Amino acid sequence: MAPIRLLALALAALPCLAQYSIQRATSPITIDAKLDEPAWRNAPSMGDLTFNWYESGEKEQTIAKILYDDENLYVSWYAKDKNISAYEKRRHGPVSKDDCVEIFISPNPAKPANYYTWEINAIGTVLNRNKSDWYTGGPTWEPEGVEFKATFQGAEKKDESPDDDHWIVELKIPLRNFARDAAHTPPLDGDEWRLNISRIGGKTNPQLSTWSPIPPPSKTFHTPTAFGKVVFSNPPTQQPRARGPRRVRFNPAEAKAGAELYNRSCTMCHGLNGAAGDRAPALGAQRRYLRGTSEELYDAIKNGIKGTGMPGSALPEADVRKMIAYIHSLRATAVDVDTPGNPARGAELFQTSANCAKCHMVAGRGGVLGPDLSNIGAERSLAALREAVTVAKPLPPRGYQPVKVVTTKGQTIIGLLKNQHNSSYQILGTDEKLHLLLTSEIKSIDFQKKSLMPIPALPAADLDDIIAYLSRQARSRR
Numbered sequence: 001m002a003p004i005r006l007l008a009l010a011l012a013a014l015p016c017l018a019q020y021s022i023q024r025a026t027s028p029i030t031i032d033a034k035l036d037e038p039a040w041r042n043a044p045s046m047g048d049l050t051f052n053w054y055e056s057g058e059k060e061q062t063i064a065k066i067l068y069d070d071e072n073l074y075v076s077w078y079a080k081d082k083n084i085s086a087y088e089k090r091r092h093g094p095v096s097k098d099d100c101v102e103i104f105i106s107p108n109p110a111k112p113a114n115y116y117t118w119e120i121n122a123i124g125t126v127l128n129r130n131k132s133d134w135y136t137g138g139p140t141w142e143p144e145g146v147e148f149k150a151t152f153q154g155a156e157k158k159d160e161s162p163d164d165d166h167w168i169v170e171l172k173i174p175l176r177n178f179a180r181d182a183a184h185t186p187p188l189d190g191d192e193w194r195l196n197i198s199r200i201g202g203k204t205n206p207q208l209s210t211w212s213p214i215p216p217p218s219k220t221f222h223t224p225t226a227f228g229k230v231v232f233s234n235p236p237t238q239q240p241r242a243r244g245p246r247r248v249r250f251n252p253a254e255a256k257a258g259a260e261l262y263n264r265s266c267t268m269c270h271g272l273n274g275a276a277g278d279r280a281p282a283l284g285a286q287r288r289y290l291r292g293t294s295e296e297l298y299d300a301i302k303n304g305i306k307g308t309g310m311p312g313s314a315l316p317e318a319d320v321r322k323m324i325a326y327i328h329s330l331r332a333t334a335v336d337v338d339t340p341g342n343p344a345r346g347a348e349l350f351q352t353s354a355n356c357a358k359c360h361m362v363a364g365r366g367g368v369l370g371p372d373l374s375n376i377g378a379e380r381s382l383a384a385l386r387e388a389v390t391v392a393k394p395l396p397p398r399g400y401q402p403v404k405v406v407t408t409k410g411q412t413i414i415g416l417l418k419n420q421h422n423s424s425y426q427i428l429g430t431d432e433k434l435h436l437l438l439t440s441e442i443k444s445i446d447f448q449k450k451s452l453m454p455i456p457a458l459p460a461a462d463l464d465d466i467i468a469y470l471s472r473q474a475r476s477r478r
């Protein structure tokens with residue numbers, strides 16, 4: 001019994017972390033501080049916030065919710081508040097003096113101290129910080145592509161008023177802002193992040209409240225060890241069948257005609273060229289789809305999708321077929337399309353003069369520093385494949401961060417940071433050996449800015465051949 005009791009004691013001593021399961025958005029979301037879409041209505045609330053440092057006055061609650069899709073994280077706050085005031089208009093100003101909502105996000109649960117913050121007041125002024133160990137841009141941060149709206153967005157100021165009842169903030173953050181720390185963007189089913197939601201400020205009842213409680217003696221929201229746990233949920237019943245390397249046949253000429261029809265008839269809701277629009281999801285690019293087969297697509301386009309904004313269409317059958325070919329072409333991976341180039345010559349170059357096999361394995365042969373490319377033709381579109389070998393990534397992706405470590409014993413290890421926990425680092429050396437180092441054994445660690453993936457200076461014809469070869473790498477074709 002004794003060990004069990006000890007375990008129970010150890011657990012009791014841990015801070016009590018809030019938990020929440022982040023669901024996929026079930027409908028498109030418009031950032032208008034209204035929260036009237038089905039997606040928000042169906043989303044579970046995160047639960048009551050805790051008043052960690054309560055002294056006196058009314059405890060006004062907040063309903064917070066988070067959703068996600070393949071491109072974005074969505075956050076909403078509905079703040080009960082009988083005395084709303086806000087005055088700060090300067091970007092990155094001290095908005096937390098006003099009525100203000102906040103979210104602090106750690107995309108890597110092994111490193112909660114790498115976190116990103118949004119603080120937004122009732123008139124829609126935002127302060128952003130990036131507290132990660134790799135960020136060198138100073139006290140504030142400019143995230144990419146963020147959209148938000150607060151109830152009193154744009155007002156010169158907001159004074160307390162007898163009519164005050166509540167205010168809302170709706171926020172959309174492209175997931176690419178978290179690519180450096182998250183295991184996957186978009187997250188996979190079961191991925192865990194850490195975060196906290198909070199509220200602060202205003203003149204009357206300026207209580208501080210947080211979703212995940214902050215245990216004493218800490219007096220600050222900036223306590224990542226107390227951030228709650230969130231798990232992304234995408235149950236298999238809602239997942240379309242795996243796209244895998246299943247080959248979808250389509251006629252390129254038909255697809256081209258379909259593109260024109262689509263851009264003429266469908267872009268009042270869907271985006272141009274298959275991207276996401278204001279009122280409907282993307283039909284192409286790297287995301288999961290509900291409808292994959294030609295039959296399913298035909299049904300959706302001809303009859304519409306009940307209970308959603310997707311209308312039926314009176315277009316002739318032949319035109320619908322062309323649009324289906326177009327949608328297939330948008331979703332195709334490299335193995336699905338014809339590529340210029342000679343794959344046999346590409347295989348030869350890959351192994352010999354182009355030196356790719358030094359770092360990449362294909363079918364069990366080659367090096368281990370780069371990703372295994374045995375299934376790359378089924379995982380990436382042709383455009384993405386070409387980009388991978390012609391454009392250097394702005395930052396090394398997670399799992400491929402080059403580091404140079406000097407140990408306390410004076411040994412130097414150069415390699416890729418594969419995993420990092422509170423007290424240890426796992427490094428795959430350029431010698432292809434795995435090194436496990438305790439923090440206490442490390443004297444210094446340098447994070448290199450450039451990925452190990454060299455952008456090869458090859459003649460165009462050689463590049464075409466190598467891409468043709470890689471595009472054929474798909475484990476099981478049908």
Ligand code: HEC
Nearest residue numbers: 265266269279280289290291300301305308309310311323
């Ligand atoms: C009035 C707005 C609107 C118009 C016009 C519209 N759509 Fe849609 N469409 C939607 C919405 C909203 C959805 C998402 C429905 C859902 O939540 O399942 C959708 C979904 C779809 C889907 C299903 C995507 C998937 O993988 O589940 C297809 C295919 C589609 N639309 C094709 C078209 C085509 C082709 C046209 C032009 C003929 C078109 N749509 C015009 C609003 C629209």
Ligand code: HEC
Nearest residue numbers: 354355356359369370371388389393400451452453454456
């Ligand atoms: C010195 C080691 C090294 C060599 C040589 C190398 N690569 Fe890479 N490659 C990497 C690493 C590491 C990554 C992952 C990080 C990144 O994408 O920047 C990568 C990524 C890639 C990817 C993207 C994989 C994906 O999952 O999207 C492709 C495709 C690729 N390499 C092809 C090639 C080809 C073709 C060559 C030869 C012309 C080559 N590489 C040579 C190390 C290497």
